[in-house]
Amino acid sequence: xxxxxxxxxxxxxxxxxxxxxxxxxxxxxxxxxxxxxxxxxxxxxxxxxxxxxxxxxxxxxxxxxxxxxxxxxxxxxxxxxxxxxxxxxxxxxxxxxxxxxxxxxxxxxxxxxxxxxxxxxxxxxxxxxxxxxxxxxxxxxxxxxxxxxxxxxxxxxxxxxxxxxxxxxxxxxxxxxxxxxxxxxxxxxxxxxxxxxxxxxxxxxxxxxxxxxxxxxxxxxxxxxxxx
Amino acid sequence: xxxxxxxxxxxxxxxxxxxxxxxxxxxxxxxxxxxxxxxxxxxxxxxxxxxxxxxxxxxxxxxxxxxxxxxxxxxxxxxxxxxxxxxxxxxxxxxxxxxxxxxxxxxxxxxxxxxxxxxxxxxxxxxxxxxxxxxxxxxxxxxxxxxxxxxxxxxxxxxxxxxxxxxxxxxxxxxxxxxxxxxxxxxxxxxxxxxxxxxxxxxxxxxxxxxxxxxxxxxxxxxxxxxx
DNA sequence: TTGTCGGCCGATCGCCGACAA
DNA sequence: TTGTCGGCGATCGGCCGACAA
Numbered sequence: 001x002x003x004x005x006x007x008x009x010x011x012x013x014x015x016x017x018x019x020x021x022x023x024x025x026x027x028x029x030x031x032x033x034x035x036x037x038x039x040x041x042x043x044x045x046x047x048x049x050x051x052x053x054x055x056x057x058x059x060x061x062x063x064x065x066x067x068x069x070x071x072x073x074x075x076x077x078x079x080x081x082x083x084x085x086x087x088x089x090x091x092x093x094x095x096x097x098x099x100x101x102x103x104x105x106x107x108x109x110x111x112x113x114x115x116x117x118x119x120x121x122x123x124x125x126x127x128x129x130x131x132x133x134x135x136x137x138x139x140x141x142x143x144x145x146x147x148x149x150x151x152x153x154x155x156x157x158x159x160x161x162x163x164x165x166x167x168x169x170x171x172x173x174x175x176x177x178x179x180x181x182x183x184x185x186x187x188x189x190x191x192x193x194x195x196x197x198x199x200x201x202x203x204x205x206x207x208x209x210x211x212x213x214x215x216x217x218x219x220x221x222x223x224x225x226x227x228x
Numbered sequence: 229x230x231x232x233x234x235x236x237x238x239x240x241x242x243x244x245x246x247x248x249x250x251x252x253x254x255x256x257x258x259x260x261x262x263x264x265x266x267x268x269x270x271x272x273x274x275x276x277x278x279x280x281x282x283x284x285x286x287x288x289x290x291x292x293x294x295x296x297x298x299x300x301x302x303x304x305x306x307x308x309x310x311x312x313x314x315x316x317x318x319x320x321x322x323x324x325x326x327x328x329x330x331x332x333x334x335x336x337x338x339x340x341x342x343x344x345x346x347x348x349x350x351x352x353x354x355x356x357x358x359x360x361x362x363x364x365x366x367x368x369x370x371x372x373x374x375x376x377x378x379x380x381x382x383x384x385x386x387x388x389x390x391x392x393x394x395x396x397x398x399x400x401x402x403x404x405x406x407x408x409x410x411x412x413x414x415x416x417x418x419x420x421x422x423x424x425x426x427x428x429x430x431x432x433x434x435x436x437x438x439x440x441x442x443x444x445x446x447x448x449x450x451x452x453x454x455x456x
Numbered sequence: 457t458t459g460t461c462g463g464c465c466g467a468t469c470g471c472c473g474a475c476a477a
Numbered sequence: 478t479t480g481t482c483g484g485c486g487a488t489c490g491g492c493c494g495a496c497a498a
Contacts, residue, residue, distance in 0.1 A: 112458090112459060112460085113459080113460080114458090114459055114460055114461090115459090117460095118489090118490070118491080119460090119461090119490085119491070119492095120490075120491040120492060120493090121491080121492075123457095123458055123459070124458095125457080125458075126457065126458085162492095164492095164493080164494085165493075165494055165495085166494060166495075166496095167457075167458090169457075169458060170458095171492090173491075173492060173493095174491085174492085176491095177490075177491070340479090340480060340481085341480080341481080342479090342480055342481055342482090343480090345481095346468090346469070346470080347469090347470070347471095347481090347482090348469075348470040348471060348472090349470080349471075351479055351480070352479095353478080353479075354478065354479085390471090392471095392472080392473085393472075393473060393474085393479095394473060394474075394475095395478075395479090397478070397479060399471090401470075401471060401472095402470085402471085404470095405469080405470070
């Protein structure tokens with residue numbers, strides 16, 4: 001999937017090393033994060049606490065059912081891993097992924113009860129509506145438009161975007177409940193809007209972490225950067 | 229699952245050989261009925277057209293999603309298969325499954341458009357209501373009761389059974405559409421009601437065979453036999 | 457600025473008897 | 478006896494502004 005949408009969904013806490021960069025692989029940490037038991041192939045050499053590797057390939061993917069994003073990273077161990085890493089450790093990732101591509105405008109919001117309730121619509125924060133959404137014709141009464149957004153699978157979703165109420169606020173009405181039901185969203189999940197470089201509006205999902213307080217929110221810092 | 233409910237769902241065309249009886253296994257026919265390609269283990273002996281076997285085990289099962297019933301039959305080949313079967317072939321299954329257990333009252337009906345439409349209810353054939361369902365108190369006006377039926381998984385379903393209209397007829401109303409939606413029934417599928425020996429009412433499903441005209445119907449002969 | 461609430465209007469669900477096959 | 482239809486009443490979805498945090 002589109003790396004920019006991928007990063008917007010993953011959030012700014014997730015950093016992926018660039019292709020061909022060098023990283024340390026921690027077998028123990030990998031095993032602890034895995035869901036099932038991990039069996040490293042028995043070999044003649046003992047398992048090292050960390051292994052210097054090269055990022056051989058990189059794939060940005062999204063689960064076909066939940067839309068949750070993940071990455072496949074192929075690591076190739078480098079010979080002579082027992083280097084004196086005291087000097088190198090800090091410089092290994094010096095070419096951070098920050099400079100590799102532009103950061104399109106994106107916005108994340110955690111769904112409130114009112115957003116997720118089958119009561120109807122989605123309350124759009126003003127910043128998101130004005131910065132990410134297509135320009136609205138405020139001369140109409142009320143100002144209304146249909147916004148079309150692509151999800152991580154390239155599927156398009158239509159929403160009625162209206163600016164109404166006293167005081168005025170931006171809302172998504174028609175089309176929103178269908179989206180909530182199809183994606184099985186609940187209060188606490190987050191939705192990500194992103195304006196791609198070609199102008200297309202994209203929409204992603206960040207499921208609430210079960211049992212853990214939700215993470216960072218709102219203008220996802222670093223990936224919705226044209227905020228003041 | 230309960231063998232009686234299993235047989236009622238499978239229909240009278242399906243006959244299962246008793247445990248420990250002798251049957252012929254046809255590898256070619258088995259392969260032709262399988263969905264995928266079948267690879268018989270290569271051995272030194274060529275594959276015979278038919279192999280005399282003993283029914284070593286027998287399991288009556290139902291698909292957890294579609295409720296469709298199927299059986300797992302374990303066959304153990306008998307030595308000396310090259311017997312002169314001209315004499316024996318007819319007597320092998322002489323002890324048919326007919327006598328092995330009683331046949332409880334059951335009834336099958338193919339769903340009409342009106343039954344499957346989300347218009348509401350299910351038109352209960354009089355014979356089914358009077359023979360399979362619990363006795364209805366006709367002194368009430370209108371006569372109404374709640375019937376509870378167990379599906380192949382043991383899950384219970386409640387239906388409002390009412391006798392009304394001019395002319396009078398039996399109907400299932402409240403609870404029926406839920407059942408249709410959950411089981412994803414469409415016009416042409418069949419529903420089977422069965423009164424178990426302990427008095428419990430059971431309900432099964434027979435999906436319409438795609439592309440083939442539906443099979444036998446109504447008092448499924450042989451398995452809803454106390455019909456006149 | 458925006459989360460929640462009650463009001464309310466229209467669409468759908470589903471129960472009903474009237475027919476007719 | 479029972480399949481299909483139109484009617485219609487109850488329920489629900491979902492759009493709305495009024496508040497208040």
